Amino acid sequence: MTAQLNPRGDVAVLVPAGGAGVRLGPGAPKALRPLAGEPLLVHAVRRVSAAPSVRVIVVAAPVVEVAAVRAMLAPVAPVIVVPGGATRQESVAAALAAVPAGPEIILVHDAARALAPSGLVESVAGAVRAGREAVIPVLPVVDTIKEVSGADLVVGTVDRSALRAVQTPQGFRRAVLTAAHAAATDPLTDDAGLVEKQGVPVGCVPGSEYALKITRPFDLLLAEHLLTRVGA
Numbered sequence: 711m712t713a714q715l716n717p718r719g720d721v722a723v724l725v726p727a728g729g730a731g732v733r734l735g736p737g738a739p740k741a742l743r744p745l746a747g748e749p750l751l752v753h754a755v756r757r758v759s760a761a762p763s764v765r766v767i768v769v770a771a772p773v774v775e776v777a778a779v780r781a782m783l784a785p786v787a788p789v790i791v792v793p794g795g796a797t798r799q800e801s802v803a804a805a806l807a808a809v810p811a812g813p814e815i816i817l818v819h820d821a822a823r824a825l826a827p828s829g830l831v832e833s834v835a836g837a838v839r840a841g842r843e844a845v846i847p848v849l850p851v852v853d854t855i856k857e858v859s860g861a862d863l864v865v866g867t868v869d870r871s872a873l874r875a876v877q878t879p880q881g882f883r884r885a886v887l888t889a890a891h892a893a894a895t896d897p898l899t900d901d902a903g904l905v906e907k908q909g910v911p912v913g914c915v916p917g918s919e920y921a922l923k924i925t926r927p928f929d930l931l932l933a934e935h936l937l938t939r940v941g942a
């Protein structure tokens with residue numbers, strides 16, 4: 711990361727890290743929980759900052775942890791840290807508002823996808839640079855998918871050939887992401903969803919198995935294995 715900004719190609723990455731991690735079980739906010747001895751957020755920011763086009767990183771931290779997160783990330787990379795919001799969408803909006811003038815490509819990347827490789831950051835940024843207005847990394851759905859009524863009654867089998875599992879980082883022209891957040895009404899689970907609502911086409915690039923979202927305890931075990939045994 712260097713300080714000079716080139717509006718045509720430079721990238722700012724927003725890292726929403728304000729979530730509690732309820733599905734991971736009781737403990738500190740998820741982004742601060744340890745993975746192989748370091749907080750998830752440190753792993754995520756280290757990988758993002760290693761991507762050559764990234765010039766600005768803005769982290770949305772849990773509200774009461776802003777100072778601690780600033781201190782924690784200071785040795786990792788230059789970052790702007792802002793208080794997160796009550797929802798992921800609010801955290802992203804707060805981070806977006808803190809991006810300085812300059813970068814015209816903005817990526818949004820979950821702290822919870824702590825092992826997403828720098829190459830994926832570059833691949834998403836590159837697709838936006840090449841002309842897409844919005845880009846998401848996706849993987850094919852590998853399980854048979856059923857529609858279920860109530861708790862346990864199968865209604866039918868869904869054709870999965872057109873389905874994709876969506877990851878982060880998601881990349882956008884800055885004006886597109888800003889307009890989508892300005893127009894947002896209900897919270898959606900991802901930023902591409904807001905952009906779709908604006909009628910903007912969203913492109914796909916191949917995702918990475920390493921960009922798994924650490925959501926449940928098993929995911930943390932898997933990530934620990936990938937990091938310590940596979941060298942992710």
Ligand SMILES: Nc1ccn([C@@H]2O[C@H](COP(=O)(O)OP(=O)(O)OP(=O)(O)O)[C@@H](O)[C@H]2O)c(=O)n1
Pocket residue numbers: 725726727728729730731732733734740741770794795796797798799801802819820821822823923924925
């Ligand atoms: N108010 C929130 C909620 C979520 N996030 C961030 O959004 C990303 C994706 O959210 P998820 O993995 O679902 O995290 P949590 O909301 O913390 O998980 P849970 O629903 O289990 O509490 C995470 O990096 C999380 O920190 C955020 O910045 N602010």
Ligand SMILES: C[C@](O)(CO)[C@H](O)COP(=O)(O)O
Pocket residue numbers: 820876877878899900901923
């Ligand atoms: C943005 C996201 O990571 C894409 O898969 C996801 O939508 C975050 O929300 P979730 O509710 O934790 O799945």
